[in-house]
Every structure is written in C-alpha cells, then in structure tokens.
Amino acid sequence: HQCFFLSFIWLTLLFVNAEVLHMECHDHYFLIAVDLSFTGNELHFEAVDETGVYPITTQYVAECGYSVRVLPSPDRVELRASYFGCHTDNKDDVVFTFNFNLVATHEGQEVTYALSKTCSPSLPWSPREVTCERNYMEVSIGGLQIAYEAYEMSYSSATSDWQVMIHRNGEQLMPMSLSEARMQGYVFDLTKGRLVFRTSYGQPDSFSTEVNGVPVEVIHATLFSRQSWVVLMVDLVAACPMNEGSYDNNGYMMWEIPEVLHPLVSGVHELQINLGANGELVEQPVAEERGYIVEKHDNMVQISIPYNAEGGTRKSFVSDGLFEYYMFDLYLEKLSVDEDHLETRLRCHRTLATPLLPRPLFTEDRTVLEEHTFTVYLGDVPDDVELMAVHLKGQEFPVPFTNDSSLTIAEVFHVNNTHGYTLKVPFDDPLVTRQFSKEDAMMQYKVDINYTLTVLPENEPFYHLETVMVLVDVSPPDFDAVCSESGISFRLDYRPYDYLWEITIGSDPLTPELAAQHGYIMSNNSQSLLLEVPLFTQGYEYKDITLKGFFGTFQILVRDHETSTVQSSTVMTCPFTTNEFVMCSTDGRMTVVADLSLAIPNGGVRARTNLIDKYCGPKETDNTRALFSFPLKSCGSTLGNEYVTYENEIFFSTKLGALKNPADSIERVTMQCTYRLAGLHRLFSEHRFESDTEGFGRIVHSTHATGGR
Numbered sequence: 001h002q003c004f005f006l007s008f009i010w011l012t013l014l015f016v017n018a019e020v021l022h023m024e025c026h027d028h029y030f031l032i033a034v035d036l037s038f039t040g041n042e043l044h045f046e047a048v049d050e051t052g053v054y055p056i057t058t059q060y061v062a063e064c065g066y067s068v069r070v071l072p073s074p075d076r077v078e079l080r081a082s083y084f085g086c087h088t089d090n091k092d093d094v095v096f097t098f099n100f101n102l103v104a105t106h107e108g109q110e111v112t113y114a115l116s117k118t119c120s121p122s123l124p125w126s127p128r129e130v131t132c133e134r135n136y137m138e139v140s141i142g143g144l145q146i147a148y149e150a151y152e153m154s155y156s157s158a159t160s161d162w163q164v165m166i167h168r169n170g171e172q173l174m175p176m177s178l179s180e181a182r183m184q185g186y187v188f189d190l191t192k193g194r195l196v197f198r199t200s201y202g203q204p205d206s207f208s209t210e211v212n213g214v215p216v217e218v219i220h221a222t223l224f225s226r227q228s229w230v231v232l233m234v235d236l237v238a239a240c241p242m243n244e245g246s247y248d249n250n251g252y253m254m255w256e257i258p259e260v261l262h263p264l265v266s267g268v269h270e271l272q273i274n275l276g277a278n279g280e281l282v283e284q285p286v287a288e289e290r291g292y293i294v295e296k297h298d299n300m301v302q303i304s305i306p307y308n309a310e311g312g313t314r315k316s317f318v319s320d321g322l323f324e325y326y327m328f329d330l331y332l333e334k335l336s337v338d339e340d341h342l343e344t345r346l347r348c349h350r351t352l353a354t355p356l357l358p359r360p361l362f363t364e365d366r367t368v369l370e371e372h373t374f375t376v377y378l379g380d381v382p383d384d385v386e387l388m389a390v391h392l393k394g395q396e397f398p399v400p401f402t403n404d405s406s407l408t409i410a411e412v413f414h415v416n417n418t419h420g421y422t423l424k425v426p427f428d429d430p431l432v433t434r435q436f437s438k439e440d441a442m443m444q445y446k447v448d449i450n451y452t453l454t455v456l457p458e459n460e461p462f463y464h465l466e467t468v469m470v471l472v473d474v475s476p477p478d479f480d481a482v483c484s485e486s487g488i489s490f491r492l493d494y495r496p497y498d499y500l501w502e503i504t505i506g507s508d509p510l511t512p513e514l515a516a517q518h519g520y521i522m523s524n525n526s527q528s529l530l531l532e533v534p535l536f537t538q539g540y541e542y543k544d545i546t547l548k549g550f551f552g553t554f555q556i557l558v559r560d561h562e563t564s565t566v567q568s569s570t571v572m573t574c575p576f577t578t579n580e581f582v583m584c585s586t587d588g589r590m591t592v593v594a595d596l597s598l599a600i601p602n603g604g605v606r607a608r609t610n611l612i613d614k615y616c617g618p619k620e621t622d623n624t625r626a627l628f629s630f631p632l633k634s635c636g637s638t639l640g641n642e643y644v645t646y647e648n649e650i651f652f653s654t655k656l657g658a659l660k661n662p663a664d665s666i667e668r669v670t671m672q673c674t675y676r677l678a679g680l681h682r683l684f685s686e687h688r689f690e691s692d693t694e695g696f697g698r699i700v701h702s703t704h705a706t707g708g709r
C-alpha cells in the first residue's frame, strides 16, 4: 500500500512538476528526458505498439531508431525516438504517436508508467532525409513519384516480393528479402509516402572511407521489386561523418565535415547550413549571437562553438585541484540540391567536449584595518561546487558555522552562475597568529585558511589554501588624565594589542600589590584600566609651592616589556590648594604649610614665627598660615632612632617683639618627616640627603593635631 501510495505521489510529481519529465516534439524525433535526481538511476524505457512491448535497452534499439543516454549536470536520461522508429504509430507521415512505458525501480520494486506523446513535425519532409544519429544512420526518401508508385505497388503485391541488395564499396552482395535483411540489422519501412532505411553504425556491410581526411561511414542498399514487366529500383544511401570534435585551446570546440560526404548523399549545390544545440536548430541571428561560427574552405565545413556557449553544459571535476569540462550537443542541418533540384536534408548529432580545463577559484583579501577583522572573499565558485568546511589552525569549522564561534561566513550568488563566500575572522581570535615586529613597530596578524569544497553531486572534495596577513601600526597606549581636588585620575581604554607594553610608575611595574602599597586606587578589567592617584601618595612631584597652592605632577610610563625602555609617558600636572600639609622630599627637604590659627585660640594676632633654630623663618605667611621649606638636617631639627624621624617645631608669639627663649613660647606646632632607615643612602653624609622614597610627614598642633603626609 505504501509503495502504491509513494508511486502515486511520484507519478503525480512527474506531471505536476514539469522539471522531472520532459516530452518534446522535434523536427525528426521525440525527446523524452527524465531528471534522475527525482527518480533515481534505476530507470528504463519500453516502446509499446499493438504487437507488444519492446524494452529500449539493447543494441537492437539503434536499428529501430532509439537513442538513450545519461547526461550530467543535472543528471538526466534522454531518449530520442525517431518519428520513423519501429514502434511509432505513423498517420500519413504527418502525425506520429509514441507510446512508451517509463519503468523505474523504487526500493527494489519496479513501477511502470504508461505514457504517450503525439507529434507533428512543423516542416514537410524533404525528398531525401539523411540522419546521422549517435548510434544509427537513417535515410528516408519520398516526395518522389517513384515513392508513391512504390507505395501503390506494395499495396497490390506482398511486401515479400521486395528484395534488397547491399553494396559494399562497389561490390554487390547477394540480394535478400526484407525479413532476412531485418535479421541482419537492416530495417526497411514503407510508410504511406516514404521509404525508410535504418541501421546501426559498424554493420559488416557498411564501408568506411575518408573524405578530405575525415572518416565517413557509408551504407548503400538498393531496394527492388519486379512486377511482371516492371522492375522498380530505389537506391538508399546514408553517409555519416565519424570524426570526433576537437578543442582548439582558444575557447572553441570544433568539428568539421566534408561538404560532400558521398556523391549519392549530398547534392552538388549546397543551400544552407543551420546549427543548433540539443537537437534544436536556432535561427541564424541567434547562432551568431551565441558565437557559433561556420567557415568553409577546401571543400570542408568547419564549425566552431565557444566552449561555454548557451545550450551547452558544464561540469566540475576534481583531479588534484578543480577542473571543469564543457559539453555541447551540436545539431547540424545541411540542405543541398542535386541537378534535378531534389533536396537532401542531412542531419547530424555530434557531442563536442572540451578537455579538462583548470578552473581556478580566486581569493581576495578585503580586510579593512579599522574593522580589526580579516575579510576574505572566495569567489568564482561554480554552481556545482559547495563549501563544506573551513580549517583554521587545524581546527575544522563545518559550514554553516555555529553562532558560538567568532567567525562568520556569508554566501553571495552572481548572475554568471558562480557564487562566493565571505569569511570574517577577528584579528584577536586565537585562530589568528600574531607577531610583533620591533623594527617596524608593527603587529603582524596572519591567518592560514584551508577551504574544503566539494563537487556535487559526487561529493568529491578538494582544498583551496589562502593566507592573509596584515601589519598594524601599533603605538604605545596613552592615558586620559583628569584632575580632581584630591588627586589625579588616569584612564586607559584597552586596544587589543595593548598587552604588548608594560605600565610602570617610575621603575616599578603597576600591579595590584604596588597600587595597594602606595595607596593608589586601581580597577582593571579586560576593557579598561582606571587608576586614581590621591595627592601626596608616592610618585608625585611638587612645584611652585606657595600658601595659595602648588602644582602636583604625576607620571605614568609605558615601557617595552623586554627591554624596559620607555616608549611613552603620560604626565599630568594639576593645581592643588590644601590648607595644611608636610612634604618630606627624597632629597631631604621638609616643606610645610601649617595652619597656625588652630593653635591660637580666639583668633589672636601672631607677632613672630620661626623654627627651633630661631633664625629659620617662614618663606611666606598670612593671617593664619605659614610656609616653611628647609633642609631636614638644619634649623635645629632633631633625629629619632627606629625610623629616621626629623622633627621640627614652629614657634610663634602672639605679642610683638622677639622671643627670648623659644621654650617659653606659648604657641608651637610640631612637624615630622619620617623615613625608613633602609631607604636612606647617606644618613650621615654632610653634603647630600638621598632617600628611595618620600618621607612620611606629620603636623602636630599643641592643642589640635592634624596629620599630613
């Protein structure tokens, strides 16, 4: 039941989908074509007439006027059946009906479809028609008084009275009856108005000759009948060129035939030559437009067809790379007349083919640097070739790609029956090889692509390799910096190649540990780096220190990872106004701005201000504050022991006049600079103070204490 159902569907398909089954009427034959992609390869035909069913499968089919073949691209089976075929119903040489079975095998079961096609040729038959099919020669004559008489006579007498005599190269063989001839593969038929003779090529009694170097096969039969005192004789000759076509390596498939194949076949006056494809002639202007060329010289007719002419087929082929070949089913018609103005129409079918021609694909690097992505176009892919996978760094990516990979592929189709693929691979993908060239300060990105393509429908794979490479100008990163009241903020938005450099503060690489140790606030992820550097943390440089304010400068260095040479730096200087602070410089200087009003209750007026050494006075004072800046070891500073703490004090009186004894002073402010002992290089040198780091500063008010750093 299922089988019946499937067959029913299939049959319906055949008729509904005109793509599957074609039945066409041509000028001397039926064309039945079946698309194998729908039916499978197990397919054959049977001719049907009132006498029985005749499989069109064996050599016998040639002498009966059938020609079957399988064609590629798309895969199909084609049956050409002569209108004068053995099992065709012929009504007055005008209406021909071909009844046939299409036998297909579905899952081991044969299914037979009875089909029928009726055709009437659009042209009247010429007095003589010679057809050179792929597998047989056919000649029919008619339009002659003699044929008519023959017909009449055959009516009044038994056909068995007819005898046939074959001529082999001038030699006459023994006459035989038509049925004897039939057993030897010579088919004669007497229709209403025509005499038909057909045989396959290579019969023992045919003869081969050469005309202008072209092999020609000739079959010559004389049909005769004796009716009392009348003897009727008809000469039936078919001559067909047997040469293959050739390829001229300049894009033309060529075929040539002699103008006169045999004196008894071709008339002496040639009228015209028409060309066509696939058994269908085209008008002269169409032939010209398609580039078909007919040239005559030295009694030869030379035909040139562009390899890719319309009407041909092409097929891809893998053989250590991609190749292709073209096939063209040439159909040629040659009209000529003899002295008696009787027309002969010669029809030849010849399949021309190119050799295997290389079919290069092309790859184009369409990368736009700014997109930071490789864009590679693979083009000129023929329509019977498909991209199956892409291999990058030994990893296989079947097409279409899953969307979890960063690669993308897009297919584009062109009107010229080619298509192409655009592959995109981001520069930063691990599949891309990166290499930094120091000399050029360029980053090289490279990707090796191995495309796997296959030719359909055989699924024969081949590979296409391409390497694309770019050099990207890489500059060291540059931070954005912003001043704030309490420090400086630096920001870096990472570029993909910023990992190439090392970021340092002075000579120390910036790490989370360093930041913690120095009191920087750092946040870092794959997108950006943010560094906030509070004022008075390590790394600042100060200048123009006055009571009104000062400038603080902080610098971030970008170094080469290997050589540590500085490639760039970001320096930011910001103005700061801080009420009170102590700076303990690495070169042994204490700079302090102290708010003295904190030590003077009720806003008394200061008269005089100095350090322990009363001769060390402030650099600047105003109503409330004083600025001192002095070498640590001077102005009476005292030295601690565990850490090295230099301490000094600001004394000031609230009355006019110099103080006799600073210790008696009511008002004092104490400042300290504390250095790590280990970081000090010349503690006892008289000439120079040098510390690795700045000291830690403190201001102690006698009444209030405020810490500074």
Ligand SMILES: *[C@@H]1O[C@H](CO)[C@@H](O)[C@H](O)[C@H]1NC(C)=O
Residues within 6 Å of the ligand: 403
């Ligand atoms: C990935 O593919 C799935 C299934 O094809 C689809 O549903 C989903 O939207 C795709 N995701 C993206 C980001 O394209």
Ligand SMILES: *[C@@H]1O[C@H](CO)[C@@H](O)[C@H](O)[C@H]1NC(C)=O
Residues within 6 Å of the ligand: 379, 380, 414, 415, 416, 418
């Ligand atoms: C087909 O057309 C495309 C797009 O116009 C073109 O790039 C390509 O070269 C053509 N290929 C052939 C084989 O003509």
Ligand SMILES: *[C@@H]1O[C@H](CO)[C@@H](O)[C@H](O)[C@H]1NC(C)=O
Residues within 6 Å of the ligand: 391, 450, 452, 463, 465
């Ligand atoms: C390309 O990929 C195919 C399939 O993996 C492999 O057989 C072939 O060797 C590759 N070609 C090259 C040059 O890597």
Ligand SMILES: *[C@@H]1O[C@H](CO)[C@@H](O)[C@H](O)[C@H]1NC(C)=O
Residues within 6 Å of the ligand: 503, 510, 511, 512, 524, 525, 526, 529
């Ligand atoms: C920031 O984070 C990235 C990883 O996201 C890391 O490679 C880099 O070293 C970090 N930079 C700093 C300065 O910590």
